[in-house]
Amino acid sequence: xxxxxxxxxxxxxxxxxxxxxxxxxxxxxxxxxxxxxxxxxxxxxxxxxxxxxxxxxxxxxxxxxxxxxxxxxxxxxxxxxxxxxxxxxxxxxxxxxxxxxxxxxxxxxxxxxxxxxxxxxxxxxxxxxxxxxxxxxxxxxxxxxxxxxxxxxxxxxxxxxxxxxxxxxxxxxxxxxxxxxxxxxxxxxxxxxxxxxxxxxxxxxxxxxxxxxxxxxxxxxxxxxxxxxxxxxxxxxxxxxxxxxxxxxxxxxxxxxxxxxxxxxxxxxxxxxxxxxxxxxxxxxxxxxxxxxxxxxxxxxxxxxxxxxxxxxxxxxxxxxxxxxxxxxxxxxxxxxxxxxxxxxxxxxxxxxxxxxxxxxxxxxxxxxxxxxxxxxxxxxxxxxxxxxxxxxxxxxxxxxxxxxxxx
Numbered sequence: 001x002x003x004x005x006x007x008x009x010x011x012x013x014x015x016x017x018x019x020x021x022x023x024x025x026x027x028x029x030x031x032x033x034x035x036x037x038x039x040x041x042x043x044x045x046x047x048x049x050x051x052x053x054x055x056x057x058x059x060x061x062x063x064x065x066x067x068x069x070x071x072x073x074x075x076x077x078x079x080x081x082x083x084x085x086x087x088x089x090x091x092x093x094x095x096x097x098x099x100x101x102x103x104x105x106x107x108x109x110x111x112x113x114x115x116x117x118x119x120x121x122x123x124x125x126x127x128x129x130x131x132x133x134x135x136x137x138x139x140x141x142x143x144x145x146x147x148x149x150x151x152x153x154x155x156x157x158x159x160x161x162x163x164x165x166x167x168x169x170x171x172x173x174x175x176x177x178x179x180x181x182x183x184x185x186x187x188x189x190x191x192x193x194x195x196x197x198x199x200x201x202x203x204x205x206x207x208x209x210x211x212x213x214x215x216x217x218x219x220x221x222x223x224x225x226x227x228x229x230x231x232x233x234x235x236x237x238x239x240x241x242x243x244x245x246x247x248x249x250x251x252x253x254x255x256x257x258x259x260x261x262x263x264x265x266x267x268x269x270x271x272x273x274x275x276x277x278x279x280x281x282x283x284x285x286x287x288x289x290x291x292x293x294x295x296x297x298x299x300x301x302x303x304x305x306x307x308x309x310x311x312x313x314x315x316x317x318x319x320x321x322x323x324x325x326x327x328x329x330x331x332x333x334x335x336x337x338x339x340x341x342x343x344x345x346x347x348x349x350x351x352x353x354x355x356x357x358x359x360x361x362x363x364x365x366x367x368x369x370x371x372x373x374x375x376x377x378x379x380x381x382x383x384x385x386x387x388x389x390x391x392x393x394x395x396x397x398x399x400x401x402x403x404x405x406x407x408x
Contacts, residue, residue, distance in 0.1 A: 053087035056152050056356075211388050230278035264276075
């Protein structure tokens, strides 16, 4: 059975020193629904984010901590953030009672079930129609939230979005993107990060998929990382235009003609950590392998430093001198700083936070989701997809295939 309507967050007792000032609790703007509005209107009012409160290794405690802390932050530098905590209402309200928070900016939506990290996504959603991730996805589809954040089961989160949201016109398959540190700095904030997609949502791709991934990745990087004109590249086994599988070669021909992209051609694996491209486009299979390798390399460097520290006094002295650099390396490779991985291609946005996320990481994920909505990410993606479709029509090639039917 679906849960009750969205209700205002719990208010802390006025007498508690940890409590926020007592205020009427609505949780969402008047009318109890926040429709996803055109970009020109987004800055005028709050943006509501649905948060899967039961997803993740540290849920619901760390999720509620994040939302409570975020509700107290000033909104001077951006839109006011409202959140809907989706999960066991009794647990969530009990946790909120013991945390200082602004009840006007938090709502609770009851969901009687939850998907664990170990469950099969499809079976879990079939058996648990009132799972928190499914309810949160439906809230977005109904216009009560503009985006969704979850640290829970990745497969279940992606599937819940597939079942409840619509693909953007021109998108056959969606892409999960991730950021990684590079040696190059770029953008208004001297950002060391590049974006890679897909990293697991679509294992086998067509040229059309790669083109849409490039469009979506460039739009995301331009808004979230502040790259005014991000460099987009295809990952291949050579920099020549004719290198790589047939879908990569075909995508290369289209991307170099796309008027809205700064396409620099192909790059090889060695170029990834150098930061030769701001957006790296590949299949989900390749991207997932690359991402896991990058994670493994960063962990290995830190472990080798620890090993060297214990072996010799000279090495210990050298590492002491490099301690600041090693600490910076750990910060750069710390997934908690990044917010999460966006699922791109739907009419709504999912930010998938790491399963081990604690409050700080969840807060960052919510901020990334809010910034994406506030800066018109979806509208920019739609424009780029229309431009890509025009290129296909001009070439006289077959139209982009219709989205495949989801299995019942």
